[in-house]
Amino acid sequence: xxxxxxxxxxxxxxxxxxxxxxxxxxxxxxxxxxxxxxxxxxxxxxxxxxxxxxxxxxxxxxxxxxxxxxxxxxxxxxxxxxxxxxxxxxxxxxxxxxxxxxxxxxxxxxxxxxxxxxxxxxxxxxxxxxxxxxxxxxxxxxxxxxxxxxxxxxxxxxxxxxxxxxxxxxxxxxxxxxxxxxxxxxxxxxxxxxxxxxxxxxxxxxxxxxxxxxxxxxxxxxxxxxxxxxxxxxxxxxxxxxxxxxxxxxxxxxxxxxxxxxxxxxxxxxxxxxxxxxxxxxxxxxxxxxxxxxxxxxxxxxxxxxxxxxxxxxxxxxxxxxxxxxxxxxxxxxxxxxxxxxxxxxxxxxxxxxxxxxxxxxxxxxxxxxxxxxxxxxxxxxxxxxxxxxxxxxxxxxxxxxxxxxxxxxxxxxxxxxxxxxxxxxxxxxxxxxxxxxxxxxxxxxxxxxxxxxxxxxxxxxxxxxxxxxxxxxxxxxxxxxxxxxxxxxxxxxxxx
Amino acid sequence: xxxxxxxxxxxxxxxxxxxxxxxxxxxxxxxxxxxxxxxxxxxxxxxxxxxxxxxxxxxxxxxxxxxxxxxxxxxxxxxxxxxxxxxxxxxxxxxxxxxxxxxxxxxxxxxxxxxxxxxxxxxxxxxxxxxxxxxxxxxxx
Numbered sequence: 001x002x003x004x005x006x007x008x009x010x011x012x013x014x015x016x017x018x019x020x021x022x023x024x025x026x027x028x029x030x031x032x033x034x035x036x037x038x039x040x041x042x043x044x045x046x047x048x049x050x051x052x053x054x055x056x057x058x059x060x061x062x063x064x065x066x067x068x069x070x071x072x073x074x075x076x077x078x079x080x081x082x083x084x085x086x087x088x089x090x091x092x093x094x095x096x097x098x099x100x101x102x103x104x105x106x107x108x109x110x111x112x113x114x115x116x117x118x119x120x121x122x123x124x125x126x127x128x129x130x131x132x133x134x135x136x137x138x139x140x141x142x143x144x145x146x147x148x149x150x151x152x153x154x155x156x157x158x159x160x161x162x163x164x165x166x167x168x169x170x171x172x173x174x175x176x177x178x179x180x181x182x183x184x185x186x187x188x189x190x191x192x193x194x195x196x197x198x199x200x201x202x203x204x205x206x207x208x209x210x211x212x213x214x215x216x217x218x219x220x221x222x223x224x225x226x227x228x229x230x231x232x233x234x235x236x237x238x239x240x241x242x243x244x245x246x247x248x249x250x251x252x253x254x255x256x257x258x259x260x261x262x263x264x265x266x267x268x269x270x271x272x273x274x275x276x277x278x279x280x281x282x283x284x285x286x287x288x289x290x291x292x293x294x295x296x297x298x299x300x301x302x303x304x305x306x307x308x309x310x311x312x313x314x315x316x317x318x319x320x321x322x323x324x325x326x327x328x329x330x331x332x333x334x335x336x337x338x339x340x341x342x343x344x345x346x347x348x349x350x351x352x353x354x355x356x357x358x359x360x361x362x363x364x365x366x367x368x369x370x371x372x373x374x375x376x377x378x379x380x381x382x383x384x385x386x387x388x389x390x391x392x393x394x395x396x397x398x399x400x401x402x403x404x405x406x407x408x409x410x411x412x413x414x415x416x417x418x419x420x421x422x423x424x425x426x427x428x429x430x431x432x433x434x435x436x437x438x439x440x441x442x443x444x445x446x447x448x449x450x451x452x453x454x455x456x457x458x459x460x461x462x463x464x465x466x467x468x469x470x471x472x473x474x475x476x477x478x479x480x481x482x483x484x485x486x487x488x489x490x491x492x493x494x495x496x497x
Numbered sequence: 498x499x500x501x502x503x504x505x506x507x508x509x510x511x512x513x514x515x516x517x518x519x520x521x522x523x524x525x526x527x528x529x530x531x532x533x534x535x536x537x538x539x540x541x542x543x544x545x546x547x548x549x550x551x552x553x554x555x556x557x558x559x560x561x562x563x564x565x566x567x568x569x570x571x572x573x574x575x576x577x578x579x580x581x582x583x584x585x586x587x588x589x590x591x592x593x594x595x596x597x598x599x600x601x602x603x604x605x606x607x608x609x610x611x612x613x614x615x616x617x618x619x620x621x622x623x624x625x626x627x628x629x630x631x632x633x634x635x636x637x638x
Contacts, residue, residue, distance in 0.1 A: 175504065227527070228525055228529050263521070264525075326539075331535060347531065349548065350548075350602065351546075351547065352548045353606055353607060469543075
């Protein structure tokens with residue numbers, strides 16, 4: 001990773017030394033966080049990356065080169081507006097045209113979702129104006145009296161706060177005896193290599209279905225297996241349903257050569273001609289004893305956390321992700337934050353089991369803004385300048401947010417828009433809903449867009465008055481018009497002292 | 498200090514609530530329901546806020562707090578949130594992590610189908626609820 005001796009002087013930014021904040025990573029999460037920190041009022045923040053160029057996982061994945069999240073090059077709102085972001089789930093977000101709606105510029109419009117290379121190009125364009133020290137690899141982490149010491153391939157960085165935007169990119173193989181002899185999704189080759197073969201895929205989530213779809217024209221038989229049944233009701237609302245469900249459709253229609261099986265895999269045995277798989281049914285009684293030419297472990301990824309668990313960072317999801325507070329701080333080591341898709345492990349309120357979009361670009365691009373503001377306020381005493389309102393302005397502002405704010409619509413039940421009502425009316429920014437609900441703050445009103453118990457997209461209002469929080473659902477609307485006269489009337493009544 | 502990095506299925510298998518489940522059944526639980534880890538002081542269930550789930554403590558301790566007053570303490574193997582789900586009413590207490598707290602979470606909409614599919618878990622849950630009721634009555638008396 002080091003640079004060759006005798007080449008031109010090192011002109012990369014952020015040499016080793018003392019900083020306020022160090023961000024590790026140059027995928028979308030690191031770029032968005034670096035961009036937001038640079039505008040937060042914190043003067044000394046550095047972004048480091050072991051990669052030679054921006055893009056993170058999108059420099060390589062998805063394996064079959066097509067994303068599952070849409071960007072509509074043309075929409076009812078002009079690119080660059082806040083409203084357009086709801087139509088573009090892949091671009092990072094910024095305050096100037098050079099940082100807005102970039103992915104659409106590279107799409108050839110052959111699909112409604114970008115190709116991997118188009119996504120990477122959009123990220124590279126965003127990164128042109130974000131300073132990153134590339135080819136500087138994070139190696140060790142320790143504490144000192146003022147904060148943290150980040151050991152890298154270029155030397156030591158000292159900082160009060162660090163943000164790890166390291167992706168969930170390290171192949172993780174489930175602890176099944178013998179499965180480690182099989183290649184992981186990450187090592188899958190081109191589909192033609194599986195021509196005429198029987199393939200057993202361990203897993204039934206995104207990566208497993210992506211593989212199965214890609215192998216359909218090539219393999220002679222495909223079996224996907226994992227303990228949990230496919231939740232068809234969930235998949236119907238998932239971007240997966242568009243792209244990867246052909247194998248599942250073949251299976252349920254009794255089609256040719258694709259099987260989706262609910263089974264706990266007990267053992268995988270490698271032999272000269274392939275593999276033998278033994279499994280126990282989970283939603284049915286019985287055993288499986290099966291031969292396959294190829295086995296692929298599509299059991300997911302983990303965050304490459306290096307020595308963080310050894311310094312006390314608690315992990316979750318079978319040790320795959322760092323456990324985080326609502327502000328994406330380690331639950332066990334204050335001062336260590338996470339950004340990018342690792343943020344998905346901070347689940348928020350989980351009302352009715354709803355998970356957030358914190359694990360994908362469309363969600364964590366907003367979290368990064370919230371995080372930068374939080375770090376600036378909490379660790380460096382930099383208060384945001386936020387506008388004051390009249391009462392009517394406050395009501396109109398909140399209704400407009402309920403109707404159109406991409407942060408609330410994409411991060412349903414997770415991010416909230418706040419107006420403080422303690423002493424007049426003052427904008428309170430966008431915050432994690434869990435923080436707003438739990439804080440011991442002054443009087444305030446927050447609005448969110450959420451899934452109600454029956455699944456309907458519903459506007460919610462949280463009112464804190466005299467230390468007591470109350471929760472109110474406003475009427476839902478089949479056309480999602482959440483700024484009607486009735487909504488105004490009800491919101492106005494709730495704000496009344 | 499090294500944070501505990503427990504295998505999720507192993508952690509589930511040690512709980513009385515799931516003692517009758519076979520290994521494949523435990524695998525389904527582990528693959529169906531998330532675990533979450535809370536910081537000490539973080540709220541897990543909120544008094545008067547809808548949409549909560551059913552929580553089983555895998556590691557750590559929590560306080561049950563009503564109107565700001567601590568009423569009881571929960572530890573590994575204890576569960577909470579079910580009263581609100583079974584009675585379709587808002588939670589009447591906050592549950593707040595007293596230490597770093599690791600829980601299994603079953604969302605409100607999935608508790609009934611889960612218990613109907615796993616009657617041995619339902620029976621164990623009833624036994625524990627009966628003991629709690631007896632203890633509460635003894636206290637009152």
